[in-house]
Amino acid sequence: MEFISQPLPARKRVALVAHDNRKGALIEWCSRHRQLLQRHQLLGTGTTGSKIEAATGLQVEKLFSGPMGGDQQLGAKICQGEIDLLIFFWDPFEPMPHDPDVKALLRIAAVWNIPVACNSSSADMMVQSALMESAFEREVPDYQGYLAGR
Numbered sequence: 814m815e816f817i818s819q820p821l822p823a824r825k826r827v828a829l830v831a832h833d834n835r836k837g838a839l840i841e842w843c844s845r846h847r848q849l850l851q852r853h854q855l856l857g858t859g860t861t862g863s864k865i866e867a868a869t870g871l872q873v874e875k876l877f878s879g880p881m882g883g884d885q886q887l888g889a890k891i892c893q894g895e896i897d898l899l900i901f902f903w904d905p906f907e908p909m910p911h912d913p914d915v916k917a918l919l920r921i922a923a924v925w926n927i928p929v930a931c932n933s934s935s936a937d938m939m940v941q942s943a944l945m946e947s948a949f950e951r952e953v954p955d956y957q958g959y960l961a962g963r
């Protein structure tokens with residue numbers, strides 16, 4: 814696979830997702846970083862997005878709920894270059910009925926070189942990076958080159 818550089822703007826598109834047992838932790842994290850998050854564009858799966866909005870007043874574009882396809886919608890947006898960061902507090906203690914979708918989302922984030930945080934400490938480090946609020950070049954697969962070679 815060949816790679817090309819993709820410019821990212823200073824204002825990031827941040828996907829927020831949490832499984833039910835982790836929603837409280839993500840809401841607490843969003844409350845702590847409310848000022849920073851309001852300078853970026855937020856989107857999330859349905860229930861997570863609604864609960865973050867209700868608890869923090871932040872505006873979140875809400876996709877479908879995870880078990881109903883929300884993880885897959887996020888994966889499609891990553892492929893289309895519409896998400897810059899993924900903050901996904903997944904539950905390490907409970908199996909999910911939509912485990913294949915969760916795995917697919919994490920895989921596609923790896924394919925497209927999206928920074929992923931799975932808990933509050935990784936999310937703290939991610940948003941406190943100097944790259945969070947500056948323009949950034951990310952290496953992504955050269956999809957046109959890939960197609961041309963097939």
Ligand SMILES: O=C(CO)COP(=O)(O)O
Nearest residue numbers: 858859860861878879880
């Ligand atoms: O299940 C999810 C992610 O896999 C999250 O979905 P909800 O935000 O709708 O609970």
